[in-house]
Amino acid sequence: MANTTSDPLPAGPPGGVAAGCLDATRGPLHPLAAATLGAAADLAWADPTRRHGPGRRARGLLDTAREVLAGALGVRPDELSVHASAEDALSVGLEGLRHARRRVGERVVASAVERTAVLVRTGDEAPVPVSRSGVVDVAALVAALARPGTAAVVLQTANGEVGTRQPVAAVAAAAREAGVPLLLDATTSLGRDPLPAGAGDVVVADAASFGGPPLGLLGVRSGARWGLPGPRREAEQGRALAAPWVPLVLAAAEAWRQGEAAADEDATSARALVDRLRAAAGAVPDVQVVGDPQDRLPHVVTFSVLYVDGETVVDELARHDLAVGSGSACTSSTLRPSHVLAALGVLTHGNVRVTLPLASVSPHRADDVDRLCALLPDVVAGLRARLGVADL
Amino acid sequence: MTAPERAPDDGPPAGRPGGEPPVVDARGTRCPVPVVRVARAARDLPAGATVVLLADDEIAAVDVPAWAWLRGHHVDAEPEGTWTRYVLVLGAGTG
Structure with missing residues (x-):
C-alpha cells in the first residue's frame, strides 16, 4: 500500500464548531460532553455486560450515567432504558403500551403534530x-379517549417544529380519568423547558435536546402496564436488543450535568432571542410567523416567507453562514412538506425553522440571531426580486 | 352554497363585473408556483371577485388555503380528475 494514513478530517469552521448554527435539532455537543466522549472512548469502550475488567468499568460508569439521566427524566434508574435514537425510544415505548393493552384494543390516540x-x-x-x-x-382528544378499544394516548410536551406547548396537565388528567396510559414525548423539550412533574406513564426524551449526542431515553414508570411481545430482549431492562455504547451515554449524562444548573437562565435568554426573531420576521412583509407567541418552547421559532420556496431561503442564509432548518418540501431528502405545518393550516413553502443551541454550546448564538434579524429583510426582498414575485 | 344575489341560471359568479371568472391553470407546477400564479391573478381584482385555480400539486392543498387565510380570501376546494379546483372569493386584502 502506498499510503496507509487516511486524510485528516477537514478543519472546523472559523469561530468554533457552532458558529452560525441556528439548527440545533441535532446540534454540536456541549464542549464538556465532547471532551467526555473522547475520554470515554479510551475508558469505557467495553460491552458493559462483560465480566472482565474493562466490561466492569464500563458497567460502573454506565450505572452512574443512568442515575443522572433518570433524574433528568424524573424516573428511577431502573425505569430508564437507553436507545439508539429518540425515534427508537418512542417506537419501543409505544409498542410496550400497546402490547400490554392488547386485550382492550389497539387504538392509539395522538395529536396531528x-x-x-x-x-x-x-x-x-x-x-x-x-x-x-x-x-x-x-x-x-378526550372524546377520542372515550371510544372503546383505546390502548394508549401520545402527546408531546411541546412541538419541536413550531415550539407550541401542549396542555399536558389537562390531557394527563383526562387520560387518567379514562384509564388510558399516556406516553409523554419530551424529545424536543428536555433540558430546555421544565418537564411537567410526574406526567406520563411512559416518558421519552432525546439527549440531543440538551447538548448531548442523539440518544433515545425511555422511562417506563414502575406502575405502568407495559411489556413487549416476543422473546425477552437482553439489554436495557429487557427493552433493547443490545447494550448502548457507553461513551455516548456518558457524554449525554455530562451534557445534562453541565446544562442543568444553567437551564433556567439559558431558557430566559433564548426566549428573549426568539422574541427578537419573531418580531424581526413578523416585520418583513408577507412573512408568517408560526406557533404560539407566548406558550412555547424558549428556543424554537418557525416562519414562512410567502411566494418563495424553502430551499432558496435556506441556501441564501447558508451563503451568509447561517444554518437554519426548514419544514418545506424539497429542503431535505423528503418531497413532502412538514406534516406539522400542514396540520396547523399554515404556509409550508418558504419555511425557515430556527432551533437555538444552548449558549454553552454556541457562545455566539445571540450574534447569530442578531445577524439573521438584520439580514432577513434584504434576503427576503432580494429573493422575491430574483424570483419575480416582488410585486405580489 | 348560497348566492342570494344571483339567479340560478346566471352561471358561475363573475370575476369582474360582466365577465367569466379568470381561471389560473397551474397544473404541472409545484409549490410555491400555484400560489404565486393565483396571487398574481388576484392582485388587481376587487374584493368580492372570484378567481379559479386549477392545481395538481398536493402541497397546494395546504398552501392555497393558508395563503387565502392570510389574505382574508374565501376558498372552496373540489377534487376534479387528477387535480383540484380552488374557487377563491377575494376578501378585502390584496394579492
Whole structure:
C-alpha cells in the first residue's frame, strides 16, 4: 500500500464548531460532553455486560450515567432504558403500551403534530386536530379517549417544529380519568423547558435536546402496564436488543450535568432571542410567523416567507453562514412538506425553522440571531426580486 | 352554497363585473408556483371577485388555503380528475 494514513478530517469552521448554527435539532455537543466522549472512548469502550475488567468499568460508569439521566427524566434508574435514537425510544415505548393493552384494543390516540415515528404507529386512527397555533384540541382528544378499544394516548410536551406547548396537565388528567396510559414525548423539550412533574406513564426524551449526542431515553414508570411481545430482549431492562455504547451515554449524562444548573437562565435568554426573531420576521412583509407567541418552547421559532420556496431561503442564509432548518418540501431528502405545518393550516413553502443551541454550546448564538434579524429583510426582498414575485 | 344575489341560471359568479371568472391553470407546477400564479391573478381584482385555480400539486392543498387565510380570501376546494379546483372569493386584502 502506498499510503496507509487516511486524510485528516477537514478543519472546523472559523469561530468554533457552532458558529452560525441556528439548527440545533441535532446540534454540536456541549464542549464538556465532547471532551467526555473522547475520554470515554479510551475508558469505557467495553460491552458493559462483560465480566472482565474493562466490561466492569464500563458497567460502573454506565450505572452512574443512568442515575443522572433518570433524574433528568424524573424516573428511577431502573425505569430508564437507553436507545439508539429518540425515534427508537418512542417506537419501543409505544409498542410496550400497546402490547400490554392488547386485550382492550389497539387504538392509539395522538395529536396531528406528533412526530412521524409516532404517527406511523397509530394505524387507521385519525389524528386529533390542532389549532392554527398548534395546540391540540383537548375536547376532541378526550372524546377520542372515550371510544372503546383505546390502548394508549401520545402527546408531546411541546412541538419541536413550531415550539407550541401542549396542555399536558389537562390531557394527563383526562387520560387518567379514562384509564388510558399516556406516553409523554419530551424529545424536543428536555433540558430546555421544565418537564411537567410526574406526567406520563411512559416518558421519552432525546439527549440531543440538551447538548448531548442523539440518544433515545425511555422511562417506563414502575406502575405502568407495559411489556413487549416476543422473546425477552437482553439489554436495557429487557427493552433493547443490545447494550448502548457507553461513551455516548456518558457524554449525554455530562451534557445534562453541565446544562442543568444553567437551564433556567439559558431558557430566559433564548426566549428573549426568539422574541427578537419573531418580531424581526413578523416585520418583513408577507412573512408568517408560526406557533404560539407566548406558550412555547424558549428556543424554537418557525416562519414562512410567502411566494418563495424553502430551499432558496435556506441556501441564501447558508451563503451568509447561517444554518437554519426548514419544514418545506424539497429542503431535505423528503418531497413532502412538514406534516406539522400542514396540520396547523399554515404556509409550508418558504419555511425557515430556527432551533437555538444552548449558549454553552454556541457562545455566539445571540450574534447569530442578531445577524439573521438584520439580514432577513434584504434576503427576503432580494429573493422575491430574483424570483419575480416582488410585486405580489 | 348560497348566492342570494344571483339567479340560478346566471352561471358561475363573475370575476369582474360582466365577465367569466379568470381561471389560473397551474397544473404541472409545484409549490410555491400555484400560489404565486393565483396571487398574481388576484392582485388587481376587487374584493368580492372570484378567481379559479386549477392545481395538481398536493402541497397546494395546504398552501392555497393558508395563503387565502392570510389574505382574508374565501376558498372552496373540489377534487376534479387528477387535480383540484380552488374557487377563491377575494376578501378585502390584496394579492
